[in-house]
Amino acid sequence: xxxxxxxxxxxxxxxxxxxxxxxxxxxxxxxxxxxxxxxxxxxxxxxxxxxxxxxxxxxxxxxxxxxxxxxxxxxxxxxxxxxxxxxxxxxxxxxxxxxx
Numbered sequence: 001x002x003x004x005x006x007x008x009x010x011x012x013x014x015x016x017x018x019x020x021x022x023x024x025x026x027x028x029x030x031x032x033x034x035x036x037x038x039x040x041x042x043x044x045x046x047x048x049x050x051x052x053x054x055x056x057x058x059x060x061x062x063x064x065x066x067x068x069x070x071x072x073x074x075x076x077x078x079x080x081x082x083x084x085x086x087x088x089x090x091x092x093x094x095x096x097x098x099x100x
Contacts, residue, residue, distance in 0.1 A: 002083035005066065006076035017068045019089055025044060026060035033063065041080055043068060065093055072098065 002019045024032040030045035045059050075100040081089055090097055 002081070002089065004054070004081050004089065004097070005079045006071050006099055007079040008076050010075060014079065015071055018064050019068070019084070019092065020064060022060045022064045025063045027057060029056045030059075033067075036067060037063065038067060038070065068093070069095075 004017045004019060006015045007013070008018055022032065025045075026059065029049060030042045033039075033042040033045060041063065045056070045063075048059075049056055056068075072095075077098045079100045084098070087098060
């Protein structure tokens with residue numbers, strides 16, 4: 001599976017962001033968002049899944065991109081890409097990822 005290594009240039013903190021389908025969200029529902037400290041999306045997924053019962057498969061297709069965008073908004077930049085190229089990731093996500 002392809003993933004991106006992100007680094008915050010101000011703090012030096014490094015994060016790993018998977019690209020594409022989120023198997024962890026499919027199998028564990030909103031808990032990957034909780035473990036990543038993303039409380040907003042944890043509660044959104046939880047509230048959507050309760051009445052629908054089928055919200056987790058939908059979020060499995062969306063959550064990795066949501067998490068990546070949140071990291072970019074927080075100032076993280078791409079340090080490296082594993083399993084693919086930066087051009088392929090940009091094309092797949094429809095984004096222009098900032099490089100470190």
